[in-house]
Structure formats: structure tokens, C-alpha cells
Amino acid sequence: MATTQTPPARPDLADITTRQQRVWSSGNFAMVASRIVLTSELLADAADLRAGWHVLDVACGTGNAAIAAAWSGTRVVGIDYVPELLADARTRAGAEGLDVEFRVGDAQDLPVDDDSFDAVLSAFGAMFAPDHERTAHEIVRAARPGGTVALASWRPDGFIGDMFRVITARVPGPPGVPSPLLWGTEPHLADLFGGAIADARSTERICTFRFSAAEEFVEFFRRWYGPTHVAFESLGPAERRNLAADLTDLARRWDRYRGDQDAVALPATYLETVITLR
Ligand SMILES: C[S@@+](CC[C@H](N)C(=O)[O-])C[C@H]1O[C@@H](n2cnc3c(N)ncnc32)[C@H](O)[C@@H]1O
Numbered sequence: 001m002a003t004t005q006t007p008p009a010r011p012d013l014a015d016i017t018t019r020q021q022r023v024w025s026s027g028n029f030a031m032v033a034s035r036i037v038l039t040s041e042l043l044a045d046a047a048d049l050r051a052g053w054h055v056l057d058v059a060c061g062t063g064n065a066a067i068a069a070a071w072s073g074t075r076v077v078g079i080d081y082v083p084e085l086l087a088d089a090r091t092r093a094g095a096e097g098l099d100v101e102f103r104v105g106d107a108q109d110l111p112v113d114d115d116s117f118d119a120v121l122s123a124f125g126a127m128f129a130p131d132h133e134r135t136a137h138e139i140v141r142a143a144r145p146g147g148t149v150a151l152a153s154w155r156p157d158g159f160i161g162d163m164f165r166v167i168t169a170r171v172p173g174p175p176g177v178p179s180p181l182l183w184g185t186e187p188h189l190a191d192l193f194g195g196a197i198a199d200a201r202s203t204e205r206i207c208t209f210r211f212s213a214a215e216e217f218v219e220f221f222r223r224w225y226g227p228t229h230v231a232f233e234s235l236g237p238a239e240r241r242n243l244a245a246d247l248t249d250l251a252r253r254w255d256r257y258r259g260d261q262d263a264v265a266l267p268a269t270y271l272e273t274v275i276t277l278r
Pocket of ligand 1: 017020024025029033036040058059060061062063064065079080081082085105106107108122123124125126128129130
């Protein structure tokens with residue numbers, strides 16, 4: 001007799017998005033954002049933004065890419081679903097005398113008109129929305145035909161990819177949700193943006209995180225970086241010590257100085273992709 005198997009339950013993406021929003025609201029991502037400013041400067045430059053363009057920064061956090069774009073003389077809107085990060089973004093832009101608009105919104109349902117931007121940027125942002133297809137669709141919808149899409153996404157085989165694996169080995173993510181690290185691979189981007197692409201160029205880059213010791217890296221990410229902060233909070237005392245030990249080992253393995261210095265340098269590879277739309 002044939003057995004009937006129950007198909008795996010489809011993940012509830014709306015519920016996952018709500019939970020992820022709480023994760024990114026925890027800790028204080030502003031502290032991490034300050035360490036990756038250069039990646040957004042490079043992304044804005046790679047996108048070859050023209051002064052006068054209308055530019056969207058998706059999942060902008062405290063506005064790294066939005067502010068870099070605004071310094072190219074563009075009119076910028078930044079969108080993120082964490083209001084506290086947007087408040088910081090407004091303060092930063094204001095301190096630099098820049099007129100950038102920041103809106104609360106979900107990358108999977110962008111509060112923008114169709115075809116309304118010359119360029120859409122996302123630095124380590126769009127990659128985290130659970131519905132990859134929907135997010136890519138929204139990015140393309142927001143951009144005008146012939147517009148530019150520029151993305152920075154952590155590579156699965158790099159330091160941050162390894163860090164996510166170390167964390168999920170102790171605190172598994174929601175079942176059935178594709179890994180955000182897929183955005184750091186060219187085949188996945190080709191699948192997501194395929195029909196909309198006239199031209200696409202990807203470059204592997206390195207963002208180096210610097211700390212006085214592996215332990216300082218762990219404490220920094222545990223305190224300020226939402227995903228790590230929430231992972232630690234979800235564990236009991238013994239498991240917290242195990243996760244801290246795993247992350248300390250990870251940092252020692254990746255340390256470019258190989259323990260030779262009173263400091264660690266952690267090279268995190270990411271994919272920088274610039275797409276010209278049809
Ligand atoms: C790693 S941070 C990057 C922030 C900023 N782009 C930067 O480079 O500093 C990820 C950001 O994506 C935002 N984010 C994640 N999923 C999102 C979603 N579905 N809609 C809007 N924002 C999202 C988080 O709130 C967070 O600010």
C-alpha cells in the first residue's frame with residue numbers, strides 16, 4: 001500500500017518577517033554599521049551614480065549607502081523596517097547637511113511607485129528578507145527601465161558566512177527559509193533577476209573587521225549585532241559559553257595575523273554586483 005507523506009509546511013513568511021524585524025531592532029546595529037561604511041562608499045561608486053539621479057537604498061539601516069549616494073549629488077530615499085535605525089540615519093544625514101528622506105517599510109513590499117528610481121542600492125540589506133523572489137521583484141519594480149541595481153551581499157564561503165553557520169549550528173533558523181547568503185552568489189542573483197538583466201558585473205571584495213582580540217569580536221557582536229544578540233539571549237548559561245567559545249575559535253581561524261599580533265583582522269568577503277536593467 002502506498003504511504004502518503006505530508007508535504008513540509010510552507011514557512012509563514014509574514015510571521016518570519018515580523019520576528020526578523022525584532023531581531024534587527026535588538027542590540028544596536030548602528031555600532032556595526034559604523035564599521036562597514038567603506039562597503040557602501042564602494043557600492044555607490046561602483047553604481048556610477050549620476051548627480052541628479054533619484055536613488056533608493058533598500059534596508060538602509062543607519063543610512064550608509066543612502067548617505068554615500070547623497071554625496072554624489074543624487075536625491076535619495078532610504079527604506080528600512082526598524083524606525084530606531086532610521087532615526088539615527090536622519091541624525092547622520094542632518095549632521096552632514098544632506099537632505100535624505102527615510103521611510104519605514106518592508107523590502108518585500110516597498111512603499112514606492114513603479115519605475116520611480118534611476119538606481120536602487122542595497123548593502124547587506126535585501127539579502128535578509130525571507131522572500132527572495134518578492135524582494136528582487138520589488139527592487140526591479142522600483143527602478144526605471146534601463147536603471148541600475150547595485151547590491152553588496154556576504155559570501156557563503158567567507159567569514160560572515162562561517163559566522164552564520166556557527167550560530168545556526170547552536171540556534172537553528174526557521175525551517176524552509178532560504179539562506180540570505182545565497183545573495184552572495186552569482187547563480188542565485190541570475191535566478192532572481194534573470195529576465196530583467198541587460199548586463200551584470202560582480203566583484204568579490206573584502207571588508208576587514210578589526211578588534212584587539214578574538215574575545216572582543218565575540219563581545220562586540222554579542223552586544224550590538226541583532227542576529228548574534230538574539231542567538232545568545234535564546235540560550236541558557238552553558239550553551240551561551242559554548243557559542244562564545246565557537247565564535248572565539250572562528251575568529252582565531254580567520255585572523256589574518258594568525259595570532260602574531262595583539263590584534264585580530266577578520267577578512268569578510270562579499271559580492272558587489274552592479275546590474276543594468278533592460
Ligand atoms: C546588515 S544591516 C545593513 C544596513 C545597511 N544597509 C548598512 O549597510 O549599514 C541589515 C538591515 O536590513 C534591514 N532589513 C532586514 N530585512 C528587512 C526587510 N524585510 N525590510 C526592510 N528592512 C530590512 C535591517 O533592519 C537592517 O537595518
